[in-house]
Amino acid sequence: VSWQHDGNGALRKVKDVRTHVGEVLALFREHGELSRTDVIDVSGLSRSTVNQRLGALHAAGLITDIGGGSSTGGRPSSRFAFNRSRAAFLTVDIGATGFVAALCDLGGEPFAHTQRSIDVWEGPRAVLALVDSAFAELLERSDAPEVWGIGIGVPGPVEFRAGRVVNPPIMTGWDGFDIAGWFAGYGVPVVVENDANSRAVAESRPRGADAVRHDDLISLKLGTGIGSGLVFNGQIIRGSDGAAGDIGHTRATASDSSAPLPCRCGNVGCVEAYAGGWALIRDLAAVGVPAADVAEVVSLVRRGNIEAVRLVRQAGRLLGDAVADLVSILNPGSIILSGQLAECGEVLLSGVRERVYQRSLPLATRNLSILVSSLGEFAGVTGLALITADQLFGTDNIDSLLTRLVPAA
């Protein structure tokens, strides 16, 4: 792509000189290893151009020569691999009551992590100061790797280009705060993304040799609150104002005729007010089963506490009701649950499945999978690293990165 539109339909010049180097790198990011011949075949570029692109990526240390390819006689074509450990991304997946911070390699894999308990209502300065200290700890523990970017995940709607939270239903005090600006001192690009969106990206990308991309999926983040991330046609749907995916504050289907329950967002009757982690803690307390946090709810379910199992199953059904119409209309290939509450596994999943298969159009559920993420607590940071890499290695920015890495080039 040699030009791009800004938000107003005007054209903006984008240098084309090295476009293909970004596309060649994208091949390695997706496939890990490729021979010179593979790159020529797949890209359709001439051998001399491919040699030049591979040379530039190799000089920058972004790919490494891993020796001869699968020779079928004649001279073996040399093979190259994406050098995931060339540098790292600092990432943090902020939830309502805690965060996971991690150093991830360029392929999105976390190799060092730490956690903190927080209260997101204490506002951005208090929370981001803790993030700074967690980042410092990670950098110290990991022999100060080169950091090429920072990815911040937050549980609210994000204006992606500006790196700000906008009109969050929760996260009082964060509205309009310049999160990207807070991290300016690191001197690297900063990406701010909604927590559920980053998980959706992590789920959509292939993992392992035979894995495939999931181009159409809904990711549900179930923690203290409830969020969803939508990836369709392989891209995050952010919506016109960055508010897409906010399923937790849509209206729950009333299971009985009682008055709608108040939500922590100030409204009543939200899905979160019935099926969110905080609502489960409230309901457990009401039946005399105390749980201090979502981790304890999960632990109660795992130990087979009857009330906890009943409430979580019921939450799954309500969640399934909320997702069912979305499935009918968007026809995703998979729904993937992550977040602390997802650790309840089948107890939660069975309720979601029951209602989605019951209520969604048959056409839309023929090939649908509903599963718990295999990424565990690292779903968020993995996605953040991938989104940061997409930005850094995208055709807009790859030129300046390469110029910095190989000044003579």
Added chain:
Amino acid sequence: VSWQHDGNGALRKVKDVRTHVGEVLALFREHGELSRTDVIDVSGLSRSTVNQRLGALHAAGLITDIGGGSSTGGRPSSRFAFNRSRAAFLTVDIGATGFVAALCDLGGEPFAHTQRSIDVWEGPRAVLALVDSAFAELLERSDAPEVWGIGIGVPGPVEFRAGRVVNPPIMTGWDGFDIAGWFAGYGVPVVVENDANSRAVAESRPRGADAVRHDDLISLKLGTGIGSGLVFNGQIIRGSDGAAGDIGHTRATASDSSAPLPCRCGNVGCVEAYAGGWALIRDLAAVGVPAADVAEVVSLVRRGNIEAVRLVRQAGRLLGDAVADLVSILNPGSIILSGQLAECGEVLLSGVRERVYQRSLPLATRNLSILVSSLGEFAGVTGLALITADQLFGTDNIDSLLTRLVPAA
């Protein structure tokens, strides 16, 4: 883009030789006119490469030289315009009870059209034979223009790559029928698309000099039935099985405690069974106001018939209820109504607006517009021509088109 993934994540070679000629043509398709200097500035390509690309497009007759550009002294830079009338597309927008067939120019503008009444339940052979005769009439009337592609819109889920209808809730007898194959005799590429998707594409593209792209929109087609097309990030969301957008057969919010109404799809309680054109005809009959078709319903509303106004307003509210959660979760920038029933204008629109603004999350409606399409009965064929052009002029196919047009090149 120089390579593409097939459905299984495998890479497929795509020739790169003329990629940029497709991208240069895309510039003209969007902007209409550009000077040589504009193209150099916007594309970032070298002057000599741009000269070569413009030469190829000019030789093929896809752009025409329209003389000197806005000179600021010195030699004027020559200007070129997209030659929309170089050839034409045959398009047909099939509804449940009739179709509009049109010859459209390469920019999607219809310049000759005809209509037929049909019954989509008579099956593909009967209906497509009528389409053939309509196409023949158009070609005869228009001095046999060169036809470069065919676009067929149908009121059901489409497997886009295969050009077939799959598991339609209505359209009995069409399931799996090879629609693209039916038109093989024309010897040009055939695109088959869901009717609401084609409308969504038509609405999303800029029209006129200062118009902007609408990257995130929901298009509602309101005729005998109800369909929706979703364009987000500028792309149609087809979903994993091509079933996305089927809002007409999602569950309607029950306004009272009476039994859910039967739908023509065989299910009960669908949105269409309350707010579809056929349901309005049924409800008008029940109060002693006969209407033979949707056109008569519209005419009754326009003449101020009290029952018709009341029922259409009520249908608008029910439709608004069905769309409200979708707005909360997808955060579109606009909702655009088209189809015969949309000719009811404000009577219908006010009900939709009332419920969407009442029930959707405030965040998601801050910048939302809800309007009736300005494309009238041509929304479908315009979108079909644009989708056909996207295919024909895309980087996959532009090479072979240019080779055919300028064999020496």
